[in-house]
Amino acid sequence: MSEQQNGPDKAQSSDMVIRLTRYAQVPMLVGLAIAMVLFLFTFFLDIFDAMRTFEFLDRKKTILLILNLLDMVFIANLLIMVATNTYNTFLLKKSVHGDDYIQQGEQAYRRMKHRIVSTIIIISSIHVLSELLEFSQTSPLQVAALFGFHLILLATYVVTNVFRSSD
Secondary structure (H helix, E strand, C coil): CHHHHHHHHHHHHHHHHHHHHHHHCHHHHHHHHHHHHHHHHHHHHHHHHHHHHCHHHCHHHHHHHHHHHHHHHHHHHHHHHHHHHHHHHHHCCCCCCHHHHHHHHHHHHHHHHHHHHHHHHHHHHHHHHHHHHCHHHCCHHHHHHHHHHHHHHHHHHHHHHHCCCCC
16 A cells, blocks of 8 residues: 555656756757857858858869768758757657557657768768868878778668667
8 A cells, every 4th residue: 555655756756857857958959059050150151261262163172062061961960850859858748658658759769869870970971081082181091090980880880770689
């Protein structure tokens, strides 16, 4: 009988902890929004700088500019994915169906993890390609290290997503 009396108190205290944890995410969301504004400013500054110096007339520099802008777009998308997921977690309330809630949360987490890792691999690919195009400015050791890091990311993705055990 004492367990039944402790049950509602325990649930109420865990709900309070979850609510406080959600509110701890608010400053992080504000910080991500500020970072996005700064990143947007940098994006347009790069375009303006390329137009001001006429660097876009050189084919190689144009390709590097486009790769740099694509890199920024994917980083911004990564930022948006994380912020959106954080905001959705902030709004998330436990539904009446406990098992469905947990299962849907796990599926959403797996989808988000897949998108984030895919985006990081794309960003890494763009960075490696940019460095290969600017090979004269980087040492072969630096390029090899970047390529090795990229291969580690790819291998990690394959192991965790392709060969993962069925849950």
